[in-house]
Amino acid sequence: MKRATRVRLASDAALFVVAGAFLLPLLWLVLSSLDADADLRVRLPSSPTTENFSAVLTDEITFTPMLNSLLLCGSATLLTVACAALAAYPLSRYRSRFSRPYLLTILFTTCLPITAIMVPVYGLFVQVNLVDTMYGTALFLATSQLPFSIWLMKNFMDGVPTVLEEAAWTDGASMIQTLTRIVLPLMGPGMTVVMIYTFIQLWGNFFVPFMLLLSPDQLPASVSIFTFFGNYGSVIYGQLAAFSILYSTPVLLLYILISRRLGGGFALGGAVKG
Amino acid sequence: MPAGGRERDERRGGRKPRPLRWLPLAPATVLLLLFLAGPIGYCVWIAFTNTQLTGSSTSDFVGLDNFRRAFADDNFRNAVWLTLVFTFVSSIVGQNTIGLALAGLMRAASRPVRTVTGAVVIAAWVLPEIVAAFLLYAFFRREGTLNAVLDWLHLPSQNWLFTLPILAVSFANVWRGTAFSMLIYSAALSEIPKDITEAAEVDGANGVRRLWHITLPMIRRSIGTNLMLNTLSTLSVFGLIWAMTRGGPGNRSQTLPVFMYDQAFLKSLIGYGTAVALLLLLVGALFSIVYIRLLKVEV
Numbered sequence: 001m002k003r004a005t006r007v008r009l010a011s012d013a014a015l016f017v018v019a020g021a022f023l024l025p026l027l028w029l030v031l032s033s034l035d036a037d038a039d040l041r042v043r044l045p046s047s048p049t050t051e052n053f054s055a056v057l058t059d060e061i062t063f064t065p066m067l068n069s070l071l072l073c074g075s076a077t078l079l080t081v082a083c084a085a086l087a088a089y090p091l092s093r094y095r096s097r098f099s100r101p102y103l104l105t106i107l108f109t110t111c112l113p114i115t116a117i118m119v120p121v122y123g124l125f126v127q128v129n130l131v132d133t134m135y136g137t138a139l140f141l142a143t144s145q146l147p148f149s150i151w152l153m154k155n156f157m158d159g160v161p162t163v164l165e166e167a168a169w170t171d172g173a174s175m176i177q178t179l180t181r182i183v184l185p186l187m188g189p190g191m192t193v194v195m196i197y198t199f200i201q202l203w204g205n206f207f208v209p210f211m212l213l214l215s216p217d218q219l220p221a222s223v224s225i226f227t228f229f230g231n232y233g234s235v236i237y238g239q240l241a242a243f244s245i246l247y248s249t250p251v252l253l254l255y256i257l258i259s260r261r262l263g264g265g266f267a268l269g270g271a272v273k274g
Numbered sequence: 275m276p277a278g279g280r281e282r283d284e285r286r287g288g289r290k291p292r293p294l295r296w297l298p299l300a301p302a303t304v305l306l307l308l309f310l311a312g313p314i315g316y317c318v319w320i321a322f323t324n325t326q327l328t329g330s331s332t333s334d335f336v337g338l339d340n341f342r343r344a345f346a347d348d349n350f351r352n353a354v355w356l357t358l359v360f361t362f363v364s365s366i367v368g369q370n371t372i373g374l375a376l377a378g379l380m381r382a383a384s385r386p387v388r389t390v391t392g393a394v395v396i397a398a399w400v401l402p403e404i405v406a407a408f409l410l411y412a413f414f415r416r417e418g419t420l421n422a423v424l425d426w427l428h429l430p431s432q433n434w435l436f437t438l439p440i441l442a443v444s445f446a447n448v449w450r451g452t453a454f455s456m457l458i459y460s461a462a463l464s465e466i467p468k469d470i471t472e473a474a475e476v477d478g479a480n481g482v483r484r485l486w487h488i489t490l491p492m493i494r495r496s497i498g499t500n501l502m503l504n505t506l507s508t509l510s511v512f513g514l515i516w517a518m519t520r521g522g523p524g525n526r527s528q529t530l531p532v533f534m535y536d537q538a539f540l541k542s543l544i545g546y547g548t549a550v551a552l553l554l555l556l557v558g559a560l561f562s563i564v565y566i567r568l569l570k571v572e573v
Contacts, residue, residue: 008383008384010382012387015383015387018376018391018395019390022391022398025398025419025449028419039417041419041422096296107566109310115512116510116531116534117313119544119551120314120317122539123320139305143305143308143309175298203402206403206512225405226404229408237412244408248405251402
């Protein structure tokens with residue numbers, strides 16, 4: 001056997017083991033969702049059934065929380081992308097004394113642990129009566145993603161040539177017209193990436209809505225799933241697994257959409273050239 | 275970084291500045307000031323008061339009392355220690371090393387194995403935090419899959435969430451976060467010129483020496499970046515631990531974010547909880563500054 005083949009086989013075997021270890025918890029999720037009497041172990045269902053899914057497809061368990069998630073994350077994503085696109089334009093196209101400090105501050109805030117400020121945020125929200133409101137929570141969620149979105153958006157915008165803009169400017173187009181009719185359409189893929197990435201981040205966010213929303217009818221899926229299995233003991237694992245799959249599917253699909261477009265290193269959106 | 279957009283500026287150099295140009299920054303700036311800078315400022319203020327959720331809603335300035343109290347508090351010291359363990363085990367050792375190993379192995383592996391491994395590891399990363407917590411809770415439970423595997427291998431099983439809770443949540447975090455390191459290192463390794471490694475091979479350097487003397491030095495910056503970002507995200511993990519163990523049993527998996535939440539909301543000591551939050555924020559800020567320095571960002 002040639003040495004190269006040996007190396008390949010050894011690598012395959014090692015990866016196979018690691019992938020197996022990573023796969024086990026995921027496998028449990030899929031198998032349990034199809035098993036009427038699922039417990040905590042990975043095992044093949046004796047008679048695969050979809051009754052777990054039909055059991056959780058009710059307003060209370062699935063539809064209301066998912067709709068809340070969609071409203072919350074959708075509106076926050078749109079707000080973030082709109083503000084980031086506006087902010088990125090002057091940062092990308094003009095230079096002034098304060099644009100560099102502004103950008104460095106933005107980069108600095110991308111790294112701050114948002115978890116740490118949730119206690120004071122809650123305190124402030126109580127003061128200004130924003131606790132337990134969807135729009136207040138959406139505003140905070142949008143802001144938490146804003147620094148990274150501005151950074152990504154600016155990097156994408158830097159890649160758009162300015163020739164067409166020059167023409168528009170000479171024809172007397174306003175800045176907003178130039179941005180919305182020329183620059184943004186040219187950076188469509190970049191916009192899509194920022195939008196989907198933001199949405200994925202928000203969809204999975206647990207701590208912010210957990211802190212800021214209280215009424216059961218306003219909770220997004222990330223928090224409702226927690227209260228659903230938070231009462232250990234009498235959990236119907238199969239149903240929980242089924243609900244988890246329903247809740248996770250949108251982000252998995254969206255990720256596949258952007259990963260095709262970007263290859264591997266998208267995670268940092270070009271912010272890092274290590 | 276293309277600076278195409280700046281040409282116009284330079285050509286018009288010497289004209290008077292036009293403040294209207296910066297108007298589009300306004301919405302983002304207002305949001306950031308209201309919802310990010312505001313809370314951070316409020317955080318600094320509250321940390322020096324004795325604000326409580328319940329009872330008398332006074333908040334008096336108490337100076338450094340909260341911080342003194344923290345450093346004298348066994349529970350706080352426990353939280354700092356557990357945060358160090360959690361960060362070291364899950365981010366520095368786990369995610370970083372496994373991510374690098376996976377990225378390296380993938381370059382040598384056959385295509386289908388590479389694709390499948392990548393998909394599985396990335397799926398674990400993309401899943402919402404709470405779903406991941408719930409899956410790993412099931413995995414580590416006494417009657418869960420891990421013990422089933424150990425029984426099958428005739429190894430002793432135990433109730434992981436009770437005996438080694440901090441390790442269980444650390445492994446959970448490794449499961450969830452390794453993909454990120456894998457992606458960074460895959461990108462970094464693909465940028466190493468092939469002729470360098472080939473030359474070393476011809477010179478008879480074995481695998482370990484090649485790794486140590488060639489590969490690692492060449493991806494030095496990626497390692498720094500990755501460690502920094504991993505550590506920062508690990509420092510702020512809350513949902514995963516909260517859903518798996520509630521910081522328990524007792525306080526044996528209570529890292530700083532969980533401790534902060536516990537003090538501020540379950541014990542109603544907002545001032546004290548916020549002081550802990552401020553310490554966490556300072557550590558994060560410090561890392562953040564080092565990271566930006568390390569990157570030598572050109573903006």
